[in-house]
Amino acid sequence: MPHCHTFIAALRQHGYRITPQREMVIEVIAHSRQHMTAEEVYAEVQKRTHAVNIATVYRTLDLLVEEGLASRADLGGGQVVYATAAHGPHIHLVCRQCGLVVDADVVPFEPLFRQIEAAHGFVCSPQHFAIYGQCAACRAAADAVPERG
Amino acid sequence: MPHCHTFIAALRQHGYRITPQREMVIEVIAHSRQHMTAEEVYAEVQKRTHAVNIATVYRTLDLLVEEGLASRADLGGGQVVYATAAHGPHIHLVCRQCGLVVDADVVPFEPLFRQIEAAHGFVCSPQHFAIYGQCAACRAAADAVPERG
DNA sequence: TTCGTTGTTGCAACTGTTTGCAATAAGAGA
């Protein structure tokens, strides 16, 4: 698992300046094991110092994604979550009812991606993609209260 | 292919009132063969009459989706497109470079969805989901201009 | 240590979308 100074060194090596604001954002996202929305990162940063603007949080997260140090996953419905590169490629199963996000293996999909490439010339780069549906809990709840109570 | 009056009849049957605004939105989306964003629907409606507010366009599209008369597909990056139910279930291949959207068959994915259901208890309902990547044209362009000129 | 370049930030304006609310009008019933 890469630590804060790894990210900072990588940015510096690419000619970016290391500011306290960038350090704070990196600190937060590097110490989180889960995905985080930009707002969540911002809230966490605010707990430590108010000297970081929300626009800077967005810009820093974008920078990390561009530099390959973090991943951006669009979960639909405006939900965009970020994670460090340590959080490897996988699929997101998003429950439309409760919003739960379950990580799933991407490997079984790979033959299909190659099939799509052969058929359409389209190269899939699905490090993080979302499939919508209904989670086990919501399904159970729905089954327990069928159409006519 | 269901026509305007089919949608209108369906709404009326469900107790919704038929307003000129709703008729205009239905008219536009029913006569379009492709996906449309809400803004595109609004622009098309404006060509005929200025008597429809953008908020009403959003609300009408939401209503059509809720009633199963239209589908909403989140293509990521804030792009949300609508189409009538005539535009059946399929996958969207979204080019990250040029934004091109290619429709692809969803059928080959279905065994994997059942596999996910078995492993996670998660029921996939992927009538419309998006896979990001690079389209054939953008790939060709990138190949023509390799790393060093 | 100081200076200067220029990459980075905060701010405020702006985008696309949603929402509360009072005014309006669809459509059922008299």
Added chain:
DNA sequence: TCTCTTATTGCAAACAGTTGCAACAACGAA
């Protein structure tokens, strides 16, 4: 046809995210 109920609308405010720009500050050079 007219009336009444209430679903629907337009509007303006609220919302998350983006962007232009002037002020600021990181950091290499002197």
